[in-house]
Amino acid sequence: MALESRIPSGPIEKQWDAHRFNLKLVNPANKRKYHVIVVGTGLAGASAAASLADLGYHVTAFSYHESPRRAHSIAAQGGINAPKNYSNDGDSAWRLFYDTVKGGDYRAREANVYRLAQVSGNIIDQCVAQGVPFAREYGGLLDNRSFGGAQVSRTFYARGQTGQQLLLGAYSQLSRHIGAGTVKFHDRREMVELVLVSGRARGIVVRNLVTGALEKYSANAVILATGGYGNAFYLSTMAKASNATAIWRAHKKGAYFANACYTQIHPTCIPVSGDYQSKLTLMSESLRNDGRIWIPKKKDDSRSPEDIPEEERDYYLERLYPSFGNLVPRDVASRRAKEMCDKGLGVGPTKTAVYLDFKDAIDRNGKGWIEEKYGNLFDMYHEITGEDPYSTPMRIYPAVHYTMGGLWVDYNLMSTIPGMFVLGEANFSDHGANRLGASALMQGLADGYFIIPYTIGDYLATTTFDPVDESHVEFAGALEAAQGLTERLLAIQGSRTVDDFHRALGKTMWENVGMGRNKEGLKSAIDSIRKLRDEFWQDVRVVGSVNGLHNEVERAGRVVDFLELGEFMARDALHREESCGGHFREEHQTADGEALRNDKDFSYVAAWEFGGDGREPKLHKEPLTFEYVKPAQRSYK
């Protein structure tokens, strides 16, 4: 199947308006006859479900959480971008568009990014109307800050809990509909199968996580807003339950998966302290504004940091990047930290950390100043590590944070399966090879509030639907497949736990498909993941049963998918013979060790078609053309 991106023609600033006009409308009286399923109720899903219900569609939403308010969108700290130009510093949709395309290392679709920049202002308006308490100045107007190295102040924030406030806003609107009966919400349900009838997405099968029962739901269209797949690395800043099951199983049913190798690794996380560790905690990258990153010059220096004299410290970012110093982009800072630790220069008990030192800032501005600026982050660090960062440097290490890749979607956010739309982090769309700070919240809400409500109507209005309900044979088949998978897992009765396999997968992914990748490593990763997968199907022990609430059964199902997705990510990384954004191939770097893109051969979206179990996927290329932002080599020297 050829990839039809449906990017409208014409000048970029008019494309979305023209496209909206050309989209077919559903008669208001007919809207309630169309049934839309929304899977996942984080920022993208909740905003979509509420907005579609506002229009009058018949919406059913699902979450594996007990409540939409628990989605991991809630953990986003920094903020949300919008080019309102409230700061009068020359911001515009054009500039946000430009920054995002450049930040994504020229691997995003220009048309999508421009649209994102265009609608982002409306998001702020909408959220304020919902009662989101964004930070304000004394005069009562909204405050903006500059974030993630942007040269303008366009980030709206609510202390360090912007994601929480935005999610609670979307949740409140979804709740309004649930209360009014205009959205049906099913909690603690995990989507396990997508149901296709005559090639169109017509429903899903979910597992009721409390009873274990499989349930069938039919609809005219299915929206997946199920987030990213960073937990393929086991340790990440994602929530424990974040998983790829919905998108991966949809992929296996025919949805192309794009750019799987683009993974964002965030530089300022609290390092791993032991084998028991279950997840990594991110600290806002604003810390790098005042902290200085260093390591001892000597290997295996066991002195405590205070005892290491100035001349025996290596402030490597300041040394390598004199003009940007500690403020280089996320991918650069992360990669350099790993490189130093790989050389044996790391610090802390596990030797996988670098120092982030605030002594100079404290000497310069006083402890009170630091406390006011970063107090909550310092407290959090203290709580987790038991060390006081006011008196001893923090130890930080990079961690997997966001996945830019995802299911391929066209300009209407529809996947290659007609009737299945993908929103938010689950799709591949707007960030290219690297996401800028404060852009994830923006994209999730743009998709949900301001794009899907228009584009889904076109699909519904232009499609003739056969009457299909849950009694259709395809539903029975999907349910049987899901049932079979669980039974198969329970029957293995091997000797290793689900977690063992997940950790082993994570280790391979981190070592070989993490920050620095090379051909050998990727090939060995593919081999070892295949081997691990075979072992899993021979030797896993899943405790529980088909009925009832069993955490191990839930996890096992998710790990099955991660074991396939991990290999797939390695394949995508192996095929992309260039370095760009969150994908760094060691073979492709400049003399200074920076990412070296290959625009001639790789300026495309790699959309993969599932090739069948155990078989290689088939590559489809969507060429990327840059008419407005001309590709250039990023430089932070």
Added chain:
Amino acid sequence: MTNFTQFFRSTIGRKLLMGFTGLFLCSFLVVHFAGNLLLFRSDNGVAFNQYAEFMASNPAIRTMEIGLFLGLMVHIALGIRLWLANRRVRPEQYKVNAGSDTSSLASRVSFLSGSILFIFLVIHLRTFFVPSRFSSSEVSMYHLVQDAFASPLYSLFYLVALALLGYHLRHGFQSAFQTFGLRGKRYLPLIEMVGFIFWFLIPLGFAAMPLFFYFGLS
């Protein structure tokens, strides 16, 4: 009117009534205490007896007495109701309870302190109120007081009850203002100050009375 019924059926509406009757009873304490100060006059009870006579015969006071009694009944009924309802909210109790790590003992035992106060009240009324109001013969209230507090046990009982009253009010007084929505930053110092008068000074003053008579200072 239906809205009002709904209001008083709601948890907040009932709480309001609880706080309102509580403060109403507090206001009575002030009057009672002020009048009883006459006990300390060394006139062999003349003034006090006159005051007692006035209280027993004045129609306005008699009317207020009915209000007071109703207020008390409402306060008690709501207390019992609240206690019963709140017990039902947690059918399976915790094995370990936080105790005073998270809340003051006074706030947790107000039903218990209130219940004991009720027993005290019955005995108190039996000793003083019933003879003054329902006795056919002329009674000197002053002598009644003198006789009652000659007993060490009876005096001790009073002291314990007054300590409990203080404890009950320590939570109850400020709690009423929280219920009215007035316990904000602005009024909190004032509430705490007046609260101190109610939970400490007034019970202390009342406690001086049995001690005064027991130690024969009259």
Added chain:
Amino acid sequence: MNLTLEVWRQENSTTPGGFVTYTVRDISPDASFLEMLDVLNDDLVRKGEEPVAFDHDCREGICGSCGIMIDGRAHGPQKGVATCELRMRCFNDGDRIVVEPFRAKPFPVIRDLIVDRTSFDRIIQSGGFVSVKTGGAPDANAIPIAKNAVDEAFDAATCIGCGACVAACKNGSASLFVAAKVSHLALLPQGQAERDTRVVSMVAKMDLEGFGSCSNTYACEAECPKEISVSNIARMNREYLRFNLITQK
């Protein structure tokens, strides 16, 4: 460190539960309480036993999924943290720790330490929102809001809906949860249009769900991982009384 745990085990909402004693060994003081339970569960799974079920997700104190009664304390002995943020260094080697679910009739146990808190969602559904459809919102700066008002609203809005307030309250009252939302929206101009109906419906729903009545012990504030102030309860009461006694037609 080595610890003895008394953990509430209950297969489902209809089967009666009970305490089971476990020991866990070699726990790092840097581990979180949930990671300590992970170690216990890993042991159980290796033995082929059903692991202890508990709700958790973000493990950084913001999603509100986790919530365990630890030695009678909601989210454990440390102030201002959720269970996932509680570190084992708060305990001593050899301690015996009682681990129970949050208990209240409107929070029925689903399994072991997992309780159903959807009653909170139903309260929000009854009015914890500003009714604005997508589209048509005025410019975000059209209505200035005083900084202190928005800061106060934010403080209330940081509620993570974990249910510790209910669990800690001897009356099982949800007042702090409801008050946090009522306050958040009552303090903002955007919340004014539905100010009266919101508090009335939310309080009615709270009562209907079977939560207890507040008796101002303030245990909720002491146990709230976000340290939300009981002054919000005072505000909710005020809002409720204002409507019922003054503004209601």
